[in-house]
Amino acid sequence: MIRDLFLPLTGTPGDESAVAAAIALARTCRAHVSVVQPVDLSLPIPSAWGITPDPTLGHTHDTLRAEAARQAVRWRERLDGEEVSWEVRVDEPGLVEPPRAMARQALYSDLSVMAAPAPTASDAAFAHALFNALLFESGRPVLMVPHAPPLPVRHAIVAWKSCRHASRALHDALPLLAGAGSIDIVTVDPAAAGAFDGADPGVDIATHLARHALPVNLVSLPRGGQTVASALLRHASESGAQLLVAGGYGHSRLREWALGGTTRDLLLATHLPILFSH
Template identity: 45%
Template sequence: MYKDLMIPMTGAGADEDALALAIALAKSHGAHLTVLEMVDLPMPLTHPWGLMPDATMYEAHAILRERGAKNLARLQARLAVESVSSEARLIEALYSEASRSAARHAYDADLTIVAGAVGDNADSVVPHAYFVDLLLESGRPVLVVPPRSAPAPMRRFAIAWQPTRQTSRAVHDALPLLEQAERVDVLTIDEDGTPDPQQSGERIVRHLIRHGIDAHRIVRPCLDQSVATSILRYAHEAGSQALIAGGYGHSRLREWVLGGTTRELLIGADLPVFFGH
């Protein structure tokens, strides 16, 4: 069971969907939920002798802090009517991006929930930045909740299985969810017609069954589609309510460096995706 959940408010349209799912998970696991109201403060102007005082910047900071305080009060009122242990914090990010500040606050969480965004456009930049920093810098699993996705309880899961460290980490970090599932499909997309030489898919199914999980081995061909498209197609056909996947990426200087399937699932999934790294 998870005992500490965390969710940052990104300002994205799916924040409310993600918060509703986080509250539902906190109730079902008897977990404490921490909600972060993020205030992203622009950096002061600089000149060769250091930071330059700027009345306009101070005014902008005051406006953002006031907005953050109002949002915090609304979050506290929302949480007060829910039967979960919870707290809401105001986090100011000035000398670091808000998404990286959120990642540092996730160190003591069992799971971080974050809003997602379907597509790759201007509206998705901020939520995707939160996902990347949480995935690569927090050391914790991340559950991405796209807009208008089905609320909890999640009872049917599909695992996008590959015999890799990232996917193994995702599966084992997701065990508290999988142990409450009605059915778990361990899905392998066959790209070249060759079987897994280590039969790792069969082994992970047996491992999950030993945990009391109703796990099933599924193999599907790509059919001239990308791996991510094939995964999502199966998930819809099978009635899966969430995906479990390895999150592939590398540290970078403020650039996205995500694996192809990870990125496609991030921008294309319309159901929650649990990523481990």
């Protein structure tokens, strides 16, 4: 059941699509939408002598706060009249980096919704950092939106392998899958999968979903020289899917999380909304 949607703004053109998707989802689920405009304030750089006050920071911070307030007003005007419960607030994280501050706020939601970063946009760095923080630090699923999806979902794809991340993503997505007319459980190169998949990869999870009265189909895709992400996205395009569900993979590096290859490729190349969960 989805009752709380969290939407941190990225400052990119994709925010409009993310907000439209959140509104449509809130309307379907009768959920509340919290839109948050973060303020990225530069902090004084510490030295061997401590933190030296920078007289220029005060003016810079005032400018950033004023711009955040202006953006908040614009989004309130955008949401005014929508027949869903919503709020728009400005968040000033202080000594915490904005992406991590947003991940903390996402703890109190059912689902985070955000704009998918453009692969070549110069302003995509914050969106990437935000996605990493939400995925690996909030414990909540993240719906990445490259454009506003038609809701409710008519056809969905679940990228399946027998592991914790895929199972978590699938079960986090159940509220979105409940009204789907068809769901493809897709395995890529199942013969190369781990021993836990058994003789018929995907059968066990398809049986589980059938007990939820979900209309599932098993689809096995060969890689054929493609990446896993390319095979999944090609099937999504050919089958007319409105949603892809995938585990969000990564590895810890110097206390920071780096995205796994398939997760990164899906994030940068997707043409449809993807629900990731870690």
